[in-house]
Amino acid sequence: MNPLRHDFIQTCRSSSPYSSFTVLTEDSSDILPPTSDAAHNTTHNTFNVQKLRYLDIGCGGGIFAESAARLPTTSSVLAIDPSPGVLAIARSHAKKDPSLSPKLTYLSSTIESLPTLKPEAVQKKFDVVSCFEVIEHVDHPALFLDHVAQFVKPGGWLVMSTIARTWTSWFTTNFMAEDVLGIVPKGTHDWHKYINEYELRGYFEETEEKRRFWGRPRAMGVVYVPGLGWKEVPGSEKVGNYFLGVQRLAGEDA
Amino acid sequence: MEAVVRRKAAAYVCRSCTRQFQRQLRRNYSNSAPRPDIYDVVCVGGGPAGLSLLTALRANPVTSHLRVALVEAQDLSKVKSWKLPPNKYSNRCSSLTPTSALFLDQIGAWEHLDQTRVQPYHEMQVWDGVTDARIEFDWAPGSAPVEGTTIAYMNENLNLTSGLLKRLEQLGGVSVFEGAKVENITFGEETEDLDLSQWPVVHISGGKQLTARLLVGADGANSPVRAFAGIDAKGWDYDRHGVVATLEMEGEGWGGEHTKIAYQRFLPTGPVAMLPMPGNIATLVWSTTPENASLLKRLPPKDFVAMVNAAFRLSTVDLAFMHTQGADQDDEYSWRLQHTPFNSRAVPQTVVGVQEGTVASFPLKMRHADTYIGERVALVGDAAHTIHPLAGQGLNQGQGDVQSLAKTIEFAVTHGQDIGSIMSLESYVSERYTANHVLLGVVDKLHKLYSAESGPLVPLRSLGLNAVNALGPLKSFFMKQAAGSGTKIF
Numbered sequence: 212m213n214p215l216r217h218d219f220i221q222t223c224r225s226s227s228p229y230s231s232f233t234v235l236t237e238d239s240s241d242i243l244p245p246t247s248d249a250a251h252n253t254t255h256n257t258f259n260v261q262k263l264r265y266l267d268i269g270c271g272g273g274i275f276a277e278s279a280a281r282l283p284t285t286s287s288v289l290a291i292d293p294s295p296g297v298l299a300i301a302r303s304h305a306k307k308d309p310s311l312s313p314k315l316t317y318l319s320s321t322i323e324s325l326p327t328l329k330p331e332a333v334q335k336k337f338d339v340v341s342c343f344e345v346i347e348h349v350d351h352p353a354l355f356l357d358h359v360a361q362f363v364k365p366g367g368w369l370v371m372s373t374i375a376r377t378w379t380s381w382f383t384t385n386f387m388a389e390d391v392l393g394i395v396p397k398g399t400h401d402w403h404k405y406i407n408e409y410e411l412r413g414y415f416e417e418t419e420e421k422r423r424f425w426g427r428p429r430a431m432g433v434v435y436v437p438g439l440g441w442k443e444v445p446g447s448e449k450v451g452n453y454f455l456g457v458q459r460l461a462g463e464d465a
Numbered sequence: 466m467e468a469v470v471r472r473k474a475a476a477y478v479c480r481s482c483t484r485q486f487q488r489q490l491r492r493n494y495s496n497s498a499p500r501p502d503i504y505d506v507v508c509v510g511g512g513p514a515g516l517s518l519l520t521a522l523r524a525n526p527v528t529s530h531l532r533v534a535l536v537e538a539q540d541l542s543k544v545k546s547w548k549l550p551p552n553k554y555s556n557r558c559s560s561l562t563p564t565s566a567l568f569l570d571q572i573g574a575w576e577h578l579d580q581t582r583v584q585p586y587h588e589m590q591v592w593d594g595v596t597d598a599r600i601e602f603d604w605a606p607g608s609a610p611v612e613g614t615t616i617a618y619m620n621e622n623l624n625l626t627s628g629l630l631k632r633l634e635q636l637g638g639v640s641v642f643e644g645a646k647v648e649n650i651t652f653g654e655e656t657e658d659l660d661l662s663q664w665p666v667v668h669i670s671g672g673k674q675l676t677a678r679l680l681v682g683a684d685g686a687n688s689p690v691r692a693f694a695g696i697d698a699k700g701w702d703y704d705r706h707g708v709v710a711t712l713e714m715e716g717e718g719w720g721g722e723h724t725k726i727a728y729q730r731f732l733p734t735g736p737v738a739m740l741p742m743p744g745n746i747a748t749l750v751w752s753t754t755p756e757n758a759s760l761l762k763r764l765p766p767k768d769f770v771a772m773v774n775a776a777f778r779l780s781t782v783d784l785a786f787m788h789t790q791g792a793d794q795d796d797e798y799s800w801r802l803q804h805t806p807f808n809s810r811a812v813p814q815t816v817v818g819v820q821e822g823t824v825a826s827f828p829l830k831m832r833h834a835d836t837y838i839g840e841r842v843a844l845v846g847d848a849a850h851t852i853h854p855l856a857g858q859g860l861n862q863g864q865g866d867v868q869s870l871a872k873t874i875e876f877a878v879t880h881g882q883d884i885g886s887i888m889s890l891e892s893y894v895s896e897r898y899t900a901n902h903v904l905l906g907v908v909d910k911l912h913k914l915y916s917a918e919s920g921p922l923v924p925l926r927s928l929g930l931n932a933v934n935a936l937g938p939l940k941s942f943f944m945k946q947a948a949g950s951g952t953k954i955f
């Protein structure tokens with residue numbers, strides 16, 4: 212697995228003086244500016260004392276879900292995927308590590324049906340909601356992200372990754388270009404074979420309401436270097452694989 | 466029952482507790498099927514490598530939550546309480562490079578060594594017994610590294626292991642199974658909800674079984690862990706033995722208390738080295754043929770002392786002759802010395818005695834494991850590589866391994882990786898393997914190069930030593946390598 216996934220989550224969480232353990236009010240202007248003390252406490256104490264609840268959407272074979280469950284800072288991981296085949300692989304792989312079963316739960320579900328299957332997941336919400344290499348496979352990404360939002364705790368983070376190259380032209384033209392951004396004239400498909408990071412970012416910043424609900428998205432471009440593994444390459448989010456992380460601010464579900 | 470074991474295991478377990486465990490466990494066995502006793506790290510071998518690894522893991526807040534166990538065949542309480550009178554020294558000493566010392570300091574162990582028994586040295590005199598070509602490793606003005614002029618620290622292995630045990634006791638949290646030999650290593654079982662079929666299970670004397678997420682072989686040159694992992698170690702025996710002894714010298718050395726000097730002379734049978742210990746003590750490492758070694762061990766103290774003095778002074782022909790004598794080397798030496806011109810300041814001060822019971826010998830070999838890792842297995846120290854002692858690097862290589870493996874485990878922990886998976890362990894091998902291989906090769910070549918008494922290599926090697934001696938920068942490069950502070954090629 213790409214170990215930068217955890218580094219990115221860590222970077223996101225420590226970039227903000229607030230966390231899902233800090234009480235947030237709906238109006239972000241009420242949030243007091245951090246004192247150096249508070250900033251220290253959040254990064255330090257939450258890491259050591261408070262443990263995180265993870266939701267991994269589209270967990271596939273469970274490689275990330277397992278790693279999240281192994282972290283000493285994790286209290287639980289709920290990993291969902293609608294494909295029975297991959298879940299069976301994930302479950303049998305998890306049997307090989309006895310430390311996982313107390314923390315890791317697999318559930319066969321889409322994000323859309325999760326509230327029905329597990330209503331408490333909406334109530335209790337998650338400190339980290341991850342969604343790696345999934346969004347390019349769903350039919351209605353904007354709707355998908357709308358669903359995802361209700362599982363993120365206020366102060367918690369939604370973390371995604373995607374490979375720009377493999378975005379379907381569908382997504383680029385119908386969703387991003389028309390629905391989200393509306394800036395791309397039809398017929399320029401070639402130019403839009405690759406989805407730019409700012410287009411996904413656009414979803415979180417498109418309206419006043421969204422900007423109140425989400426913090427500023429953070430991106431990290433990564434490149435696979437043979438022999439060295441995944442490396443962060445600033446600026447590469449514009450051309451290849453990238454992570455996007457965004458913190459939920461608002462307390463009330465939209 | 467399980468809860469009792471787990472709670473107790475969380476503390477440093479003394480030997481009597483271990484025994485109590487074993488009793489409790491046996492009882493448990495008879496009642497029901499044993500539940501696996503699972504550790505994150507089971508380290509077999511409580512020598513310098515194994516103890517440093519556990520100390521590094523316990524001292525680091527990132528890895529200190531790991532459940533760790535140590536299995537050691539010897540009685541460690543004896544090692545921990547090891548104490549000798551101030552003027553007596555163990556014959557098993559190693560040089561520690563400043564890099565190793567720094568690492569030991571970082572994990573909080575260095576201060577637990579008895580510092581009065583640690584001897585830094587600042588100069589090295591190395592010469593060829595056949596041609597007398599010489600290289601003096603002293604620091605020319607301006608060539609000393611900023612870290613200081615200490616080339617290395619001479620230290621008794623027991624001072625190190627005893628210090629590490631004290632530090633480990635302070636840190637706590639290690640389940641210690643001492644006086645416990647590994648009898649067998651098998652794989653775990655697969656049940657309905659748990660598949661441990663790729664997890665090593667260490668069976669130790671007394672019947673206890675430890676299941677390991679990561680099994681570390683720090684179990685020395687004949688590593689049972691390496692055998693379990695099916696990792697081959699290639700190399701050869703040198704047909705040489707290392708004779709060690711604790712020597713009493715006529716004084717503190719030519720440089721006095723503050724500038725101690727290490728000496729090494731390449732003889733056709735192998736190098737003989739004399740390394741300074743505190744006061745007027747020095748330690749000997751003499752690699753020689755098994756026949757010579759057994760003669761040296763048989764000799765009465767005064768003849769043994771004469772042989773050591775001869776080894777640093779007489780011609781190789783004279784020395785070879787003295788090895789053929791059954792007795793009276795002392796007289797022979799006094800007589801031959803009068804006819805041998807040499808600069809007394811260029812060789813160690815005269816040896817005046819040898820401490821009782823310290824003359825011993827070990828067969829020398831060179832081994833390098835094909836790899837250091839397998840699924841849920843990692844090898845460190847002599848289990849991974851055994852080196853000729855002529856460069857005094859064996860123990861330091863092990864410290865380098867440990868530092869690297871501890872870092873690899875830390876990375877795996879912070880990234881939620883399974884610390885036993887090959888994928889997590891790969892960076893450890895890639896960091897250490899080549900570095901160790903180069904050093905093993907260089908030392909092996911040196912041994913072979915200097916074993917020739919005549920032939921085309923002999924003038925060449927004296928050219929080599931003299932040339933290196935004349936070239937200041939090259940020499941300081943070698944010195945920094947010896948001190949472990951230079952560019953990491955070794």
Ligand SMILES: Cc1cc2nc3c(=O)[nH]c(=O)nc-3n(C[C@H](O)[C@H](O)[C@H](O)COP(=O)(O)OP(=O)(O)OC[C@H]3O[C@@H](n4cnc5c(N)ncnc54)[C@H](O)[C@@H]3O)c2cc1C
Binds near residue numbers: 560647707827847857
């Ligand atoms: C003559 C000589 C001189 C040397 N001089 C130097 C020097 O000057 N500088 C230097 O750096 N190095 C030197 N070395 C090398 C150095 O001593 C070794 O490299 C070092 O001791 C290796 O440490 P280790 O922890 O890897 O293995 P070891 O010290 O061999 O420890 C292995 C441990 O594993 C335990 N063990 C083995 N099998 C089992 C089992 N089945 N069950 C339970 N426990 C088990 C053993 O009891 C032992 O305690 C010298 C070696 C020799 C022989």
Ligand SMILES: C[S@@+](CC[C@H](N)C(=O)[O-])C[C@H]1O[C@@H](n2cnc3c(N)ncnc32)[C@H](O)[C@@H]1O
Binds near residue numbers: 273291321322355
């Ligand atoms: C390419 S895989 C990624 C697997 C894993 N996250 C990883 O990075 O290795 C995409 C996964 O998303 C799942 N998926 C697709 N639509 C989903 C939805 N609406 N809700 C949850 N999972 C979905 C698919 O079943 C598939 O297993």
